[in-house]
Amino acid sequence: MTTRLFGSGIRRREDPRLITGQASYTDDIKLAGLVHAAILRSPHGHARITGIDTSAAAAAPGVIAVYTGADTEGVLNPMPCAWVIPDSDVKAVAYPPIAKDVVRYVGDAVAVVVAEDRYQAEDALELINVDYEPLPTVINPEAAMQEGAPQLHEDAPNNQAFHWVAAGGDTDDAFANADVVVRDTIIQQKLIPNPMEPRSAIASFVPSMGELTIWNTTQNPHIARFVTCLVTGLPEHKIRVIAPEVGGGFGAKIAVYAWDMVTAFCAMKLGRPVKWTETRSENFVSTTHGRDHVEYVEMAADSNGRVSGVRSVVYAGMGAYLSTAAPGIPTILHGLMYSGPYDIANIKADIYGVFTNSTPVEAYRGAGRPEATFLLERLMDLVAAEVGKDPVEVRRMNLIPKFENGHDVAIGLTYDSGDYEGVLNVALEHVNYDQLRHDQAHARSTNHGHGPLTGIGVSCYCEICGLGPSQVAGAVGFGGGLWESATVRFYATGKVNVFIGTSPHGQGEETTFAQIMSEELGVPVDDVEVIHGDTDTTPMGWGTYGSRTTVVGGGALALSARKIKEKAITLAAHLLEAAEADIEYEDGNFFVRGAPDNGKSIQEIALMANVAWNMPEGMEPGLEATTFYDPPNFSYPFGAHVAVVNVDPDNGHIVLERYVAVDDCGPQINPMIVEGQVHGGVVQGAGQALWEGAVYDDNGQLLTGSMLDYALPRAHLVPDIETLSTVTPSPHNPLGVKGIGETGTIASTVTIYNAVIDALRPLGVTRLEMPLTPERVWRAIQEAGGNRHDHGDGHGHSHDHGH
Amino acid sequence: MYTPDFHYHKAGSVAEAVEMLGHHEDSRLLAGGHSLLPLMRLRLARPATLIDIGGLDELRGIRVHDGHIHIGALTTHGEIARSHDVQHANPLVAEVAGGIGDTQVRNRGTIGGNLAHADPASDWGTIITVMEGSVDVQGPNGSRTIGIADFFQGAFETAVADDEIITGVRVPTLVRQGNGHGHEHGQDHGHDHGHDHGAESISGEVGEYAKMSHPASFYPVIGGAVVINADGGRCVSARVAVGGLVPTPRRAPSVEAALAGQELTAGNLEAAANQLSNDLGDEIIGDVFASADYRRAIAPVEVKHAMLHAIGLAHH
Amino acid sequence: MKVPIKLTVNGRSHESEVEARTLLVHYLRDDLGLTGTKIGCDTSQCGACVVRMNGATLKSCTCLAVQADGAEVTTIEGLAQDGNLHPVQEAFWDNHGLQCGYCTAGMIMTITELLDRNPNPSAEEVRAGLEGNICRCTGYHNIVKAALAAAEAIRSS
Numbered sequence A: 001m002t003t004r005l006f007g008s009g010i011r012r013r014e015d016p017r018l019i020t021g022q023a024s025y026t027d028d029i030k031l032a033g034l035v036h037a038a039i040l041r042s043p044h045g046h047a048r049i050t051g052i053d054t055s056a057a058a059a060a061p062g063v064i065a066v067y068t069g070a071d072t073e074g075v076l077n078p079m080p081c082a083w084v085i086p087d088s089d090v091k092a093v094a095y096p097p098i099a100k101d102v103v104r105y106v107g108d109a110v111a112v113v114v115a116e117d118r119y120q121a122e123d124a125l126e127l128i129n130v131d132y133e134p135l136p137t138v139i140n141p142e143a144a145m146q147e148g149a150p151q152l153h154e155d156a157p158n159n160q161a162f163h164w165v166a167a168g169g170d171t172d173d174a175f176a177n178a179d180v181v182v183r184d185t186i187i188q189q190k191l192i193p194n195p196m197e198p199r200s201a202i203a204s205f206v207p208s209m210g211e212l213t214i215w216n217t218t219q220n221p222h223i224a225r226f227v228t229c230l231v232t233g234l235p236e237h238k239i240r241v242i243a244p245e246v247g248g249g250f251g252a253k254i255a256v257y258a259w260d261m262v263t264a265f266c267a268m269k270l271g272r273p274v275k276w277t278e279t280r281s282e283n284f285v286s287t288t289h290g291r292d293h294v295e296y297v298e299m300a301a302d303s304n305g306r307v308s309g310v311r312s313v314v315y316a317g318m319g320a321y322l323s324t325a326a327p328g329i330p331t332i333l334h335g336l337m338y339s340g341p342y343d344i345a346n347i348k349a350d351i352y353g354v355f356t357n358s359t360p361v362e363a364y365r366g367a368g369r370p371e372a373t374f375l376l377e378r379l380m381d382l383v384a385a386e387v388g389k390d391p392v393e394v395r396r397m398n399l400i401p402k403f404e405n406g407h408d409v410a411i412g413l414t415y416d417s418g419d420y421e422g423v424l425n426v427a428l429e430h431v432n433y434d435q436l437r438h439d440q441a442h443a444r445s446t447n448h449g450h451g452p453l454t455g456i457g458v459s460c461y462c463e464i465c466g467l468g469p470s471q472v473a474g475a476v477g478f479g480g481g482l483w484e485s486a487t488v489r490f491y492a493t494g495k496v497n498v499f500i501g502t503s504p505h506g507q508g509e510e511t512t513f514a515q516i517m518s519e520e521l522g523v524p525v526d527d528v529e530v531i532h533g534d535t536d537t538t539p540m541g542w543g544t545y546g547s548r549t550t551v552v553g554g555g556a557l558a559l560s561a562r563k564i565k566e567k568a569i570t571l572a573a574h575l576l577e578a579a580e581a582d583i584e585y586e587d588g589n590f591f592v593r594g595a596p597d598n599g600k601s602i603q604e605i606a607l608m609a610n611v612a613w614n615m616p617e618g619m620e621p622g623l624e625a626t627t628f629y630d631p632p633n634f635s636y637p638f639g640a641h642v643a644v645v646n647v648d649p650d651n652g653h654i655v656l657e658r659y660v661a662v663d664d665c666g667p668q669i670n671p672m673i674v675e676g677q678v679h680g681g682v683v684q685g686a687g688q689a690l691w692e693g694a695v696y697d698d699n700g701q702l703l704t705g706s707m708l709d710y711a712l713p714r715a716h717l718v719p720d721i722e723t724l725s726t727v728t729p730s731p732h733n734p735l736g737v738k739g740i741g742e743t744g745t746i747a748s749t750v751t752i753y754n755a756v757i758d759a760l761r762p763l764g765v766t767r768l769e770m771p772l773t774p775e776r777v778w779r780a781i782q783e784a785g786g787n788r789h790d791h792g793d794g795h796g797h798s799h800d801h802g803h
Numbered sequence B: 001m002y003t004p005d006f007h008y009h010k011a012g013s014v015a016e017a018v019e020m021l022g023h024h025e026d027s028r029l030l031a032g033g034h035s036l037l038p039l040m041r042l043r044l045a046r047p048a049t050l051i052d053i054g055g056l057d058e059l060r061g062i063r064v065h066d067g068h069i070h071i072g073a074l075t076t077h078g079e080i081a082r083s084h085d086v087q088h089a090n091p092l093v094a095e096v097a098g099g100i101g102d103t104q105v106r107n108r109g110t111i112g113g114n115l116a117h118a119d120p121a122s123d124w125g126t127i128i129t130v131m132e133g134s135v136d137v138q139g140p141n142g143s144r145t146i147g148i149a150d151f152f153q154g155a156f157e158t159a160v161a162d163d164e165i166i167t168g169v170r171v172p173t174l175v176r177q178g179n180g181h182g183h184e185h186g187q188d189h190g191h192d193h194g195h196d197h198g199a200e201s202i203s204g205e206v207g208e209y210a211k212m213s214h215p216a217s218f219y220p221v222i223g224g225a226v227v228i229n230a231d232g233g234r235c236v237s238a239r240v241a242v243g244g245l246v247p248t249p250r251r252a253p254s255v256e257a258a259l260a261g262q263e264l265t266a267g268n269l270e271a272a273a274n275q276l277s278n279d280l281g282d283e284i285i286g287d288v289f290a291s292a293d294y295r296r297a298i299a300p301v302e303v304k305h306a307m308l309h310a311i312g313l314a315h316h
Numbered sequence C: 001m002k003v004p005i006k007l008t009v010n011g012r013s014h015e016s017e018v019e020a021r022t023l024l025v026h027y028l029r030d031d032l033g034l035t036g037t038k039i040g041c042d043t044s045q046c047g048a049c050v051v052r053m054n055g056a057t058l059k060s061c062t063c064l065a066v067q068a069d070g071a072e073v074t075t076i077e078g079l080a081q082d083g084n085l086h087p088v089q090e091a092f093w094d095n096h097g098l099q100c101g102y103c104t105a106g107m108i109m110t111i112t113e114l115l116d117r118n119p120n121p122s123a124e125e126v127r128a129g130l131e132g133n134i135c136r137c138t139g140y141h142n143i144v145k146a147a148l149a150a151a152e153a154i155r156s157s
Ligand SMILES: Cc1cc2nc3c(=O)[nH]c(=O)nc-3n(C[C@H](O)[C@H](O)[C@H](O)COP(=O)(O)OP(=O)(O)OC[C@H]3O[C@@H](n4cnc5c(N)ncnc54)[C@H](O)[C@@H]3O)c2cc1C
Pocket: B028, B029, B030, B031, B032, B033, B034, B035, B036, B037, B038, B073, B074, B099, B100, B101, B102, B105, B108, B109, B110, B111, B112, B113, B114, B115, B116, B117, B121, B122, B123, B124, B160, B164, B165, B166, B167, B217, B218, B219, B220, C043, C044, C045
């Protein structure tokens, strides 16, 4: 039997508990004496609190306590921002867990009620009387920086949260000497991540020991513990954070939330365990949002379409306060990626972070890279249109040629490895691009604009993930390291626990990490249990985001396994009475060269190491290894995607007919899981293109504040996703892997957007705002005057288009 | 997610339910709960008393009789969609029932509750209007029948009195449904292309419904329903109704008049559909997803689609 | 106001006194400890809470516990029989039909009813049948694949 399962699409080891309903997510956990918290949230986008009367609520049935900002002030410290980028004048404004004097967005916490049950807590919320004096609000990040705009924070003039500039080459020169300059204004609308599991926390405090335990839906329990220590003042070793089963995160569970701290505060005050779980409507205003850029972007090229420069001015909304990692997203993860897969000599990103009266913004799947990819791929299409070439041709001419070990781009990053034209070719061949274009031209010439309009979008991307070298993290102001750790522990029975610092929540590392173990040491995957998500039992780690878990955490694991192998070889040599140099390893067996049948299995080695009856001189008992792995570089997955859409010009309705994703994430530990990540990512990106977007009114009310109004992609609205891949290993990490968690989202939004514009170009439509709702599309067609009635073939009849 | 508190009574008969309604102030009937409970969970409705009529089997069931389908008020959308009697007697009604909400909504939501709730975009509102159906109600003073034209009084307002219960709905039978078999924008991946010749073969009564659904709530944004009485490819008479545009489902007499006597060509259908704005007035509904202007402009497209499908000029 | 109810859940009968306003999903999760049924929204959109009641799927967040009086309810915990996974569960596992698992109970319950009504659905019919269930992780691709595989497995068994 071979145990080699690296590269095989085995079914997931975490699934049995998930498909039977036996998994425990935070809200599923019950503790003896548990009581329930509900949070009163500001109904105003911006207001001064002039009085709060909690007496009626405190007297309501079942109510145990009511707390306001006056109670938490001085007990809980303000929420810290953990990514203060240097040289950018970051205004780390005070972010009180419960607002006391001023509320700055709809959803800002004003009070908390703790009651015996949640229904009673909700009843009591209605009895709290708050007097507000409404203040003017501002939602649009560009408008927020204009003179006379309402001011959110005294210490952030013009609502400027930071100003960051990065440049490589000389963009002034490139643009001055360009044959062609194309420009666009891109609105990266504010998105609401909506992991299916809402946020939840349970806090339990043992006063006699001063110990706090928090069960929390988080992507990074160790960071949560660190921040909890800063906010509560408890020492870090007295805090335990447990991430039980976590129902998706997509960035929204990176931040450490004020409400978790408030839950902890209640538990500490009351000496009883307290649970807080947000409702979905509460999630819409209280859990972090994503994107929210107003971008002025331009690209310089020669008359052939060879690109010489890209530059931007971006107003990136931060919401009312700086969330945990927020400033790093439009800057490091966005502005540094303006080269994408292209050879562009001159680049400049000029980014303003801006406070607005809306829910704080954080990472959202792709975090910065989808925005960078969007502007590049959008501009590439504009250049192609301007120079009269096929969009593919212009891309091809600008791609960085294949490289295997390091390529420096203008902004100063060193990409690891890439074959950008390779993936593009696979994609084009798979869809038969020439035929697609031919069919499109034929349809256009024969149906005179009647019937659905077909559009084809092609995009290339290269992204930065596998975060990342800690030295770089420090240099760019990240308030922590970005290394990972893994402990491998063999028991006497040959079974293995792997303890990791990252915290997967759907990505399947309980399976892929077992596959790494099978690859490295020949243990059956069923003999490996991967333990994660508990700061008391797992070694330090920085969490699961930025497509880093397999790249960095997997790297740590591979290195630990290799340490085990070294020890096993020494022990095997000792037991087989041979020289170490003569020991060979194959598929879990350590043997003297030429005598595989008389070897020692890794299980036998584990037994002997654990009982330690016969160890070589000086060797410690046990078979266990820990590695703290700090990657020498980021990783740079890449790919090429194609979308085909049909647009009904009568009503603006778009159907996503086809989606093809060709991605290269290096070697695939489990191709089934890789594909699953791409499927999900692509559809999430489609959501931004076609359906999703936070809409606020002038008073800061979120008009798309529930699943009734905010449209998430549904099964019947998306096609099957066609996935293909190429394999270009990264030279920079032990497994050569690159990360695949975000690529789908990074590429798909603009691919679909470009396809829609491609469909509409003959009608004169060249730009649209997302999401591409039927009304927006229809209006654009009307405004372009390209509606069939004016555009028609002169016959003037039979506009009969069914659907 | 947590409704306010209320008193709960389970009615054992229609008569008892009527009595309870009169007896308890601020009481509401609870049928399938798929309009009422969502409102209560968001604390947008807070009745003091709920009278659960869910157990009244006398209000359940489908019977075809006298050229009408009689549908008990508690009959679910799903039961109607799957009923062979309905599929036979009025395939349009079955089709529409099968397109309401999602499987779970159809398993619980009732036709009586839907009409009583009187959402301006309700599928039932539009369909019963175009079919010229009627609603049977029972109150303390006995039973009465309300013609659909008099039933809707405004958005979420009906002619049913506070102490009355809807017991059933009557829908005339329809000879046949169009070839299109119901279709929805935002729902399917297929497309079809119109043809430009007339529908010579069409004779008799055909009906069809087309809607654009909201991508988040699934509720219709605009629904257009038509019934065309044809003879040898010519329209003898037509009935047209739209939902989601004004506070109540609305008949479209201008469109109906424009179609009457016309040859059933795609061009004529479109010209007739374009008369729709004459029937709408200024009170058009709009929201973040679809503004009033857009709805006004697109409604004729939905009506046209329904017509084309009805007479088989659009096909998959 | 407390109301007595009597119902069968996963084959076991229960008699309880519940607050009239208790939603069925809260009764299942909090009173009976059947936390496999999830809550993903408060507007009846997501389908994380889908269970079967008297055979028909139902969003248990849109039903009062008192409305389930006398009913037979099946939740995800009651699907496997004698330690054997239901074919839909098995197919989800085989086809990577889940990632974070939060939507999974509702998806699986919905598909069991879909296949009861239509044992040989097309991919489009499966997609249409999933209208009321949101998954944020999988892009639905593998859920559809799992449903079709389950249909096949059930037909050939
Ligand atoms: C997710 C979702 C999607 C939906 N999509 C659609 C859709 O696409 N199209 C559509 O048309 N609808 C849709 N609906 C609404 C659905 O059809 C409801 O079920 C229906 O509107 C109400 O029926 P009910 O039995 O659930 O009524 P309930 O919620 O029980 O009651 C609704 C109202 O009617 C009153 N009432 C109930 N029965 C009677 C009676 N017999 N006599 C007098 N008054 C009564 C109640 O007191 C209450 O005021 C959707 C609902 C949901 C939750």
